[in-house]
Amino acid sequence: MADMTANAGIEPRGPKPKKTFSRGNIFLYGTLIMVSMYYLLPLYVMLVTSVKGMPEIRLGNVFSPPLEVTFEPWVKAWSEACTGINCDGLSRGFWNSVQILIPSCVLSIAIASVNGYALSNWKFKGSEVFFTILILGAFIPYQTMLYPIVILLRELGLMGSISGLVLVHTIFGMPILTLLFRNYFASIPEELFKAARVDGAGFWRIYFQIMLPMALPIFVVAVILQVTGIWNDFLFGVIYTKPATYPMTVQLNNIVNSVQGIKEYNVNMAATMLTGLVPLVIYFLSGKLFVRGIAAGAVKG
Amino acid sequence: MTVASDPPARTAVKRPSRLFKNMMAKIASIPMILTALVVFVGGTAWTVVHSFTGSRLLPKLNWVGLDQYERLWDTDRWIISITNLGIYGICSMIFTLVIGFTLAALLDRKIRFESAFRTIFLYPFALSFVVTGLAWQWILNPEFGIQSVVRDWGWTTFTFNPLNDPDTVMFGLLIAGLWQGTGLIMCIMLAGLRGIDEDIWKACRVDGIGTVKTYIQVIIPMMRPVFITSLVLIASGIIKLYDLVVAQTNGGPGISSEVPAKYVINYMFQAQNLGQGFAASTMMLCSVIIILIPWAYLEFGGKKNG
Numbered sequence: 001m002a003d004m005t006a007n008a009g010i011e012p013r014g015p016k017p018k019k020t021f022s023r024g025n026i027f028l029y030g031t032l033i034m035v036s037m038y039y040l041l042p043l044y045v046m047l048v049t050s051v052k053g054m055p056e057i058r059l060g061n062v063f064s065p066p067l068e069v070t071f072e073p074w075v076k077a078w079s080e081a082c083t084g085i086n087c088d089g090l091s092r093g094f095w096n097s098v099q100i101l102i103p104s105c106v107l108s109i110a111i112a113s114v115n116g117y118a119l120s121n122w123k124f125k126g127s128e129v130f131f132t133i134l135i136l137g138a139f140i141p142y143q144t145m146l147y148p149i150v151i152l153l154r155e156l157g158l159m160g161s162i163s164g165l166v167l168v169h170t171i172f173g174m175p176i177l178t179l180l181f182r183n184y185f186a187s188i189p190e191e192l193f194k195a196a197r198v199d200g201a202g203f204w205r206i207y208f209q210i211m212l213p214m215a216l217p218i219f220v221v222a223v224i225l226q227v228t229g230i231w232n233d234f235l236f237g238v239i240y241t242k243p244a245t246y247p248m249t250v251q252l253n254n255i256v257n258s259v260q261g262i263k264e265y266n267v268n269m270a271a272t273m274l275t276g277l278v279p280l281v282i283y284f285l286s287g288k289l290f291v292r293g294i295a296a297g298a299v300k301g
Numbered sequence: 302m303t304v305a306s307d308p309p310a311r312t313a314v315k316r317p318s319r320l321f322k323n324m325m326a327k328i329a330s331i332p333m334i335l336t337a338l339v340v341f342v343g344g345t346a347w348t349v350v351h352s353f354t355g356s357r358l359l360p361k362l363n364w365v366g367l368d369q370y371e372r373l374w375d376t377d378r379w380i381i382s383i384t385n386l387g388i389y390g391i392c393s394m395i396f397t398l399v400i401g402f403t404l405a406a407l408l409d410r411k412i413r414f415e416s417a418f419r420t421i422f423l424y425p426f427a428l429s430f431v432v433t434g435l436a437w438q439w440i441l442n443p444e445f446g447i448q449s450v451v452r453d454w455g456w457t458t459f460t461f462n463p464l465n466d467p468d469t470v471m472f473g474l475l476i477a478g479l480w481q482g483t484g485l486i487m488c489i490m491l492a493g494l495r496g497i498d499e500d501i502w503k504a505c506r507v508d509g510i511g512t513v514k515t516y517i518q519v520i521i522p523m524m525r526p527v528f529i530t531s532l533v534l535i536a537s538g539i540i541k542l543y544d545l546v547v548a549q550t551n552g553g554p555g556i557s558s559e560v561p562a563k564y565v566i567n568y569m570f571q572a573q574n575l576g577q578g579f580a581a582s583t584m585m586l587c588s589v590i591i592i593l594i595p596w597a598y599l600e601f602g603g604k605k606n607g
Contacts, residue, residue, distance in 0.1 A: 028407060028410055028412060029412070031407060032407055032408075032412070032418050035404065035422070036418060036421045036422070038480070039421050039422055039424070039425060039480065039484075040421060041440070042425070042433075042436040042437065042440060042480065043424075043436075045436065045439065045440055046436050046439070049439065057445065060445075061445050061446070061449050061450045061453065062439060062440055062442070062445050062446050062447075062450070063450055111332045111333070114329045115329070115330055115332070115333040117329075118326040118329050118330050119330075122323050122325070122326030124322070124323040124326055124327055124330075127326075127330065130330070130333060130334050130337045130338075131333075131337075133337040133338070133341060133342060134333060134336065134337045134341065136341070137336075137337060137340070137341030137342075139537055139589055139593055140341060140345055140586060140589065141540055141541065141562070141582065141585040141586060141589055142541065143561075143562055143565040143566065143578075143581075143582040143585055144344070144345050144348045144349075144582045144583070144585065144586045145340060145341070145344040145345060145348070146565075146566070146569065146582075147347075147348060147351075147360070147569055147575065147578070147579070148340070148343065148344035148347045148348060149340065149344065151360075152339075152340075170332075171336050171340050174332070174333060174336050178333060202325065203325035203326060203329070204325065228427055231429070232428070232429030232430070232431075232432075233429075234429065234430065234431050234543075234544040234547070234548075235543055235544060235566075239566070239570060249429050249431045249432075249544075250431075252431055252432070252435070253431050253435070253547065253548050256435050256438075256548075257548070257551060265439065265442075265445070268435065268439070269435075269436075269439060272432050272435045272436060275429070275431070275432055276428045276429070276432040279427040279428060279429070280424065280427055280428065282427065283423075283424055283427035284420075284424075287420075290423075290427070291419075291423070291488055
């Protein structure tokens with residue numbers, strides 16, 4: 001991970017190409033712009049559709065810009081859209097997701113950072129074995145572990161509750177986060193740790209007073225990774241919660257793909273946009289750190 | 302957790318027990334140890350064991366041998382799921398690698414606005430599969446989407462309705478999947494390209510090798526580890542394919558876009574046929590292992606030899 005991110009920061013060297021409008025350059029930028037349009041298309045379509053009225057949608061096509069901008073679909077998606085008999089909109093899912101997100105994020109990062117710290121500075125017999133199992137576990141299809149976790153949660157009395165889902169997110173976030181922190185703490189000079197040991201600091205004191213303040217950038221990366229990951233989760237949400245505690249993605253799917261009633265495409269698209277908004281904001285705000293997070297996620301093992 | 306206390310007791314006599322050495326680190330690692338042993342190892346083993354039972358509504362230990370597997374491979378829906386995953390997987394791997402590499406190569410040509418382009422190519426990756434699926438479901442909508450636009454241009458017999466056509470539905474999913482996932486591979490490839498020494502380029506230029514040829518004959522072979530990482534990443538994503546299908550087609554039309562992950566979940570949580578679900582998920586596990594072993598061999602076995 002370390003060399004990947006280091007290289008990402010290096011700008012291309014050498015002199016700039018001389019001719020700006022050579023044939024090659026036109027081809028290059030032309031291709032890039034065409035591809036960009038393909039990538040931006042769904043966002044554009046969602047946005048345009050969500051601010052049109054239903055009559056306008058029926059007359060036109062998905063790409064036509066809105067003649068009359070209305071924010072009614074957004075309001076409706078937020079507070080009135082129906083899932084089954086409940087008609088309180090996506091807001092319920094949003095708040096559920098927030099309630100799931102915050103504790104899972106805090107808990108998983110707290111546990112994983114201590115794990116990573118223990119694994120890089122306080123190795124004990126068997127620690128590498130557990131770590132290897134943990135990393136291999138990240139490759140096991142979730143389907144293989146779904147039912148045992150149902151039993152586990154039922155035994156703990158957490159099935160269907162938000163705390164249950166928090167626990168699941170903590171478990172499945174652990175491999176990648178532990179790896180992230182372990183690699184980071186391993187890159188901190190060992191002399192620092194040894195000096196603290198000589199001065200008589202213990203496990204927690206070194207963690208809180210030396211490691212934690214130095215690891216702030218990696219904490220930000222971990223937060224980005226977890227916020228987008230947990231917010232976008234669908235599988236665990238649909239299995240380990242009940243309709244009252246459904247996270248936003250599950251509720252969104254239920255709203256849009258419900259069979260009864262007339263399809264209100266504008267409300268559906270507004271709801272889709274609303275669900276995508278949180279990770280998008282994180283993405284655009286975090287910039288390079290997001291890339292760093294996924295680069296870390298990419299190089300498992 | 303018995304493993305944590307395995308140092309022999311006789312060392313305890315001589316000096317402070319090794320069990321208590323690093324005590325805090327061991328206590329702090331308990332969550333990790335529990336996750337690794339109970340959930341990952343225990344859970345997987347539990348599922349594999351129960352795949353040989355006739356569990357239906359509740360897990361039971363009535364052995365039926367390989368019955369569940371025989372039934373699984375006799376079920377049309379499973380065969381369709383596997384075929385779909387195969388089609389989607391192979392196309393997805395090829396297209397993701399080709400598009401990801403091409404985009405990375407284009408971005409690496411010392412262009413302006415590089416970060417703007419990169420931001421655009423990567424943003425879909427921040428979105429969930431549910432959002433991706435729903436957005437593409439709407440764009441591919443036959444009444445209002447691409448098909449209707451082209452028909453409005455005067456080409457009235459134009460048909461592009463992948464989501465309602467059993468033969469092409471997987472390609473409808475593929476379009477959405479590629480849109481979501483190529484940005485990540487592009488980023489990894491770009492990092493790989495930036496890691497290649499500028500001198501290689503100079504040497505190729507001196508030898509008069511063209512840009513495209515340099516990429517194909519020099520750069521790509523050099524980037525083998527990056528390609529392997531990308532492939533493993535794509536492959537592990539493909540096997541998990543579930544949310545996208547649920548959101549975009551929900552397995553339809555009919556059962557023509559079913560995938561194994563969806564099969565497992567339907568049998569476990571809706572059809573109340575746990576044994577089938579366990580057998581199917583064990584098959585998924587096997588396929589992951591088949592992918593992982595050559596990778597681990599290449600990645601770790603290769604290093605020792607070289």
